Amino acid sequence: MSSSPISRFPVPSPDQLAPELRERYADVEERSGFLPNVFGALAWRPAEAAAFFALHDALMDKETPGLSKADREVIVVATSAANDCLYCVVAHGAIARIRARDPHIADQVAVDWRKAPLSPRMHAVLEVAVRLAVDPAAVTAADLETLRGHGLTEDDVWDVGAIVSLFALSNRLAHWAAIPPNDEFYLLGRVPRS
Incomplete structure (x- = not known):
């Protein structure tokens, strides 16, 4: 595992995540065995993260x-x-x-x-x-x-x-x-x- 920073911007800890992101992130981590770095990097801007993932899902999960x-x-x-x-x-x-x-x-x-x-x-x-x-x-x-x-x-x-x-x-x-x-x-x- 790399110990390099995953972003040039703040990365909140899981307990600091907005509830909707905390639930989604926990699900992703449970299914894949790890949390993709992009999730952590986007988490400091919860409204933008939620919008990004909503559009991602609408386009990619069909x-x-x-x-x-x-x-x-x-x-x-x-x-x-x-x-x-x-x-x-x-x-x-x-x-x-x-x-x-x-x-x-x-x-x-x-x-x-x-x-x-x-x-x-x-x-x-x-x-x-x-x-x-x-x-x-x-x-x-x-x-x-x-x-x-x-x-x-x-x-x-x-x-x-x-x-x-x-x-x-x-x-x-x-x-x-x-x-x-x-x-x-x-x-x-x-x-x-x-």
Whole structure:
């Protein structure tokens, strides 16, 4: 376990958390065996933490016709890599490995999504998602039409943009606060849980 600080900003102790965050954090820690550093780093601003997690859950904890939970995590990994966000690449890479049941996919996507063994649909999704992450003004109506042409519904197309946008915020906050990935994330989805 690393003893480095998890944020450049104050990190409240669990007993200082607002009740709704304390309950959510306890649940996450019980299910995963650890509390992701981003939770601790955001806790000092409880209203913002609650809003962030509410939007996260609305976008990431669902399956739709064009985007599985694994697909959603792959979008986060590719765009976070484009934004040089170590925390999000490592943390969401772990979740992508678990949800995709593939111990290699997150590394392949983070290094070069264009060469990753993904479906043509996911290649199209990542092409548009990464463009939005690094050069938002370059995204055109034709890009959205391309996604529709690959079978994404109108809601799926919106979700691609919303996921990229939420994680652009997350990437920048992780940089701003210097949030390091938890050591536990490096092994999740690579080795069987004990």
